[in-house]
Amino acid sequence: MLLRLQNSIIYGPIASRRLGRSLGVNLLPFYQKTCTLDCLYCQYGWSRFSNLETAKYPSVTEILSALEQALKNLPVPPDYITFSGNGEPTLHPEFGSIVEEVKQLRDSLAPIARVAVLSNSTTVTRDSIRAALEKLDDRIMKLDAGNAASFEIYNRPYPSFEFNRIVKGLASLSDVTIQALFTGGKDGNYSPGSILDWVDKIVEIKPRKVQIYTLARGYPAPTIENLSRTELNHIRQRLSAEHIAATVY
Numbered sequence: 193m194l195l196r197l198q199n200s201i202i203y204g205p206i207a208s209r210r211l212g213r214s215l216g217v218n219l220l221p222f223y224q225k226t227c228t229l230d231c232l233y234c235q236y237g238w239s240r241f242s243n244l245e246t247a248k249y250p251s252v253t254e255i256l257s258a259l260e261q262a263l264k265n266l267p268v269p270p271d272y273i274t275f276s277g278n279g280e281p282t283l284h285p286e287f288g289s290i291v292e293e294v295k296q297l298r299d300s301l302a303p304i305a306r307v308a309v310l311s312n313s314t315t316v317t318r319d320s321i322r323a324a325l326e327k328l329d330d331r332i333m334k335l336d337a338g339n340a341a342s343f344e345i346y347n348r349p350y351p352s353f354e355f356n357r358i359v360k361g362l363a364s365l366s367d368v369t370i371q372a373l374f375t376g377g378k379d380g381n382y383s384p385g386s387i388l389d390w391v392d393k394i395v396e397i398k399p400r401k402v403q404i405y406t407l408a409r410g411y412p413a414p415t416i417e418n419l420s421r422t423e424l425n426h427i428r429q430r431l432s433a434e435h436i437a438a439t440v441y
């Protein structure tokens with residue numbers, strides 16, 4: 193079953209496989225997926241790129257006030273305050289100032305929490321977004337494909353986003369974490385050639401670590417399939433051979 197879209201700015205804390213108790217911050221319109229990719233495995237179903245033109249984002253004041261209220265109401269501070277939600281968080285036109293203000297709020301109300309983003313990486317080509325990303329405690333950036341052809345089939349980008357520029361942008365970030373979702377099936381990204389190309393790109397990016405996983409929720413494409421733990425471990429071993437730390441979730 194597909195996941196229901198968020199109808200609020202703050203959601204959770206949720207028990208995240210990768211982030212512990214994570215308080216989600218949705219910078220995107222409610223009940224509407226707003227994303228520059230249309231991944232075959234998206235837990236929210238297919239994207240409508242027309243949403244990119246019409247999106248009405250919550251204001252900075254609304255976001256800070258919702259977060260302040262949530263942090264004050266929580267009996268225990270979260271492990272993470274995570275920008276995620278109904279699509280790609282860095283699309284918010286004021287993402288840079290939101291990052292700074294949220295960190296200040298964290299410092300005063302939940303100093304043990306880390307501030308992170310789960311991003312699809314498409315906007316990493318922009319200087320202003322890279323500068324904002326560098327201010328976060330953790331940048332968890334998607335890269336599932338090893339070449340432009342696979343990116344087109346698997347992640348189905350909005351036409352203006354180019355695979356090689358995204359890889360260059362990721363390589364220029366410091367201390368980045370890469371997240372990658374692998375699947376089998378006709379349109380999956382688990383073929384020997386795809387894995388070979390993907391490992392080459394990871395070596396070029398030099399991430400601090402890599403998170404590898406497969407389907408855990410509903411997804412819209414009938415042409416992909418879950419992978420086994422053994423297959424995911426095979427990918428991890430390919431990275432280990434290149435001295436890159438990776439975890440299978």
Ligand code: SF4
Binds near residue numbers: 230231
């Ligand atoms: S980047 Fe995330 S939200 Fe966007 S289509 Fe892919 S999985 Fe869905």
